Amino acid sequence: MKLSNSKLTGEAALLLVTLLWGATFVIIKEALNDASPLLFVGARFSIAAILFIPIIYKSRKTITKQALLPAMFLGVLLFLSFVIQTFGLQYTTATKSGFLTGSLVVMIPFFQLLIIKRKPTKGAIIGSMLVFVGILLLSSGGESLIAFFEDLGNNFNVGDFLTLVCAVIFALHVVFLDVFTKKYDYKFLVFMQLFITAVLSVVSAVIFNGIGITSYKFNLSANLIVAILYTSIFATLINTVLQTKFQKAVSPAKAGIIYSFEPIFAAIFAFIILDERISFIGIIGCCLIFAGLIVSEIYDSFFNINGKQNLQS
Numbered sequence: 001m002k003l004s005n006s007k008l009t010g011e012a013a014l015l016l017v018t019l020l021w022g023a024t025f026v027i028i029k030e031a032l033n034d035a036s037p038l039l040f041v042g043a044r045f046s047i048a049a050i051l052f053i054p055i056i057y058k059s060r061k062t063i064t065k066q067a068l069l070p071a072m073f074l075g076v077l078l079f080l081s082f083v084i085q086t087f088g089l090q091y092t093t094a095t096k097s098g099f100l101t102g103s104l105v106v107m108i109p110f111f112q113l114l115i116i117k118r119k120p121t122k123g124a125i126i127g128s129m130l131v132f133v134g135i136l137l138l139s140s141g142g143e144s145l146i147a148f149f150e151d152l153g154n155n156f157n158v159g160d161f162l163t164l165v166c167a168v169i170f171a172l173h174v175v176f177l178d179v180f181t182k183k184y185d186y187k188f189l190v191f192m193q194l195f196i197t198a199v200l201s202v203v204s205a206v207i208f209n210g211i212g213i214t215s216y217k218f219n220l221s222a223n224l225i226v227a228i229l230y231t232s233i234f235a236t237l238i239n240t241v242l243q244t245k246f247q248k249a250v251s252p253a254k255a256g257i258i259y260s261f262e263p264i265f266a267a268i269f270a271f272i273i274l275d276e277r278i279s280f281i282g283i284i285g286c287c288l289i290f291a292g293l294i295v296s297e298i299y300d301s302f303f304n305i306n307g308k309q310n311l312q313s
Helices: 005-031 037-058 065-089 094-102 104-116 122-139 145-154 158-180 186-210 222-249 252-259 262-274 280-302
Strands: none
Touching: 005 222, 005 252, 005 262, 037 065, 037 186, 037 222, 065 094, 065 158, 065 186, 094 104, 094 122, 094 158, 104 122, 104 158, 104 252, 122 252, 122 262, 122 280, 158 222, 158 252, 186 222, 252 280, 262 280
């Protein structure tokens, strides 16, 4: 099997993005004891945007009016995904949130077909299904799948609905990012996503506090400082740059499969830092996620569209 250098670099970059995202689970969990969600997101993206100003200033000549609306649209999608997921977590469990958010992996191929008229490959479809089952097993927390689905079905609440909406927006962001990064300078797209998410988060915090939905909380503790520095520099600035620059070399469906490694990395960091153990059924789920990535990578290289083995691979 042969991979082009650009595709291999793109997949490696997205895997690094997912690794950095996975570490935020433990860090943000502790930080939210000292800061309200919207203010934390606002601080995180504000610092990232400020740090990116020198880079966008040097590239100002590449900015075009045509890129403004697409960049703003990506920023709004990114903001909505963060805010809706945050509010959803207030009303649902982390287990159900992980499963419902992970369902984006099966949404992306359909959005890819609908929006950019590109049919996902058989390998991507099969890989996505394997990953979805893997996320289900990993999210079950060691309980029986029957009990997991009973809990999901009998106790489906507003938090679960919001998390499902969040997954839809995440999937749309992945697909539209593939579209726009092939047309416009990625640096401008990065800056606008950071800037818009920062501004809308702060404005939303003020509005929601005013109408009594949320309250201000921002105690500048050591945990909060570490969390803001890590998430703003690594999980936000570096990740947004990597995702925006390199995802165009990877199909949206494949990108979704790679992003689905986030719960695996989160479980690894939780084990290392918090000594949280993963169940046997969770380990099987991790193996299926790995299998989904491998299948999506090699299936279409070994079998052509007629189902015959490609011996040159």
